[in-house]
Amino acid sequence: MAQYQLLMQIMQLEFAALELNLFLDTHPDCQEALAQYNKIHQELMQCKHAYEQTYGPLCNFGFSPNTGNYWKWVETPWPWEIKY
Amino acid sequence: MWVYEKKLQIPVRVCGPNPRLASYIITQYGGPEGELGASLRYLNMRYSMPTNKAKGILTDIGTEELAHMEIVATLVHKLLEGASVEQIKAAGWGSHYADHDKALWWENAAGVPWVAAYVSATGDPVADLQENLAAEAKARAVYENLIRLSDDPEATNVLRWLREREVVHFQRFGETLMDIQEYTKQKKYY
Numbered sequence: 001m002a003q004y005q006l007l008m009q010i011m012q013l014e015f016a017a018l019e020l021n022l023f024l025d026t027h028p029d030c031q032e033a034l035a036q037y038n039k040i041h042q043e044l045m046q047c048k049h050a051y052e053q054t055y056g057p058l059c060n061f062g063f064s065p066n067t068g069n070y071w072k073w074v075e076t077p078w079p080w081e082i083k084y
Numbered sequence: 085m086w087v088y089e090k091k092l093q094i095p096v097r098v099c100g101p102n103p104r105l106a107s108y109i110i111t112q113y114g115g116p117e118g119e120l121g122a123s124l125r126y127l128n129m130r131y132s133m134p135t136n137k138a139k140g141i142l143t144d145i146g147t148e149e150l151a152h153m154e155i156v157a158t159l160v161h162k163l164l165e166g167a168s169v170e171q172i173k174a175a176g177w178g179s180h181y182a183d184h185d186k187a188l189w190w191e192n193a194a195g196v197p198w199v200a201a202y203v204s205a206t207g208d209p210v211a212d213l214q215e216n217l218a219a220e221a222k223a224r225a226v227y228e229n230l231i232r233l234s235d236d237p238e239a240t241n242v243l244r245w246l247r248e249r250e251v252v253h254f255q256r257f258g259e260t261l262m263d264i265q266e267y268t269k270q271k272k273y274y
Contacts, residue, residue, distance in 0.1 A: 008095070011091065011092075011094060018093075019252070021144055022148075022253075023256075025137060025140045025256065025260075026141060026260055058089055058090050058091060059088065059089050060088050061088075073090075076090065079090060079154065079158065080096075080154070080157065082092075084095035
């Protein structure tokens with residue numbers, strides 16, 4: 001279940017980033033939110049990098065690497081099929 | 085430009101096949117207050133907004149709504165998974181099965197298809213943002229109806245989370261409306 005735990009961590013970080021993003025859209029000079037946003041961005045990038053190295057790409061169109069000799073995008077489970 | 089991320093915004097679990105609940109939840113896929121209408125309403129309104137802040141919030145909330153459409157789709161898909169035709173018929177959703185089998189379709193809980201008339205765009209930023217506040221309030225109310233109808237605790241958790249997002253979006257649109265009202269005063273539009 002290591003994959004699920006890492007995916008959960010990515011979901012949590014990304015949700016925090018999204019929520020701060022919406023807040024910053026209407027409070028663009030809030031220094032506290034800006035600092036939190038940048039901190040979460042760093043953590044999120046680290047988690048995504050770790051996840052993608054082991055389990056395959058999260059994003060399409062060049063936003064994720066494809067390691068190995070097979071196009072993993074079409075191999076890993078689709079979000080609506082995962083049994084959480 | 086949009087980039088797909090191969091994950092849901094939150095995990096979606098259900099307790100088992102439940103075609104009756106699926107037939108209710110489908111309204112948040114393609115009903116009048118559903119997520120398809122929400123995402124298209126906001127993404128479409130961006131082009132007539134006068135401020136960068138308003139264009140930003142509409143882009144970001146419109147994009148989040150696309151992720152919510154995927155969550156609702158997953159709920160319906162999982163609630164139909166493993167359901168027999170007999171169960172679907174007994175649940176009163178044989179009418180959906182006749183046209184769509186277990187495929188998803190944009191319809192309300194009574195099977196009425198999604199129409200663009202659910203979405204408004206007047207080009208008046210104050211009127212349009214007030215439409216968005218109403219849309220978020222109505223979507224929240226529909227999620228509350230669905231929570232009362234739900235007999236699946238796992239699905240209810242997802243519905244509760246989606247309901248909370250409507251509350252946050254309402255807040256952000258309210259702030260955007262205040263900002264636009266300030267902007268229109270400065271420009272002496274009235």
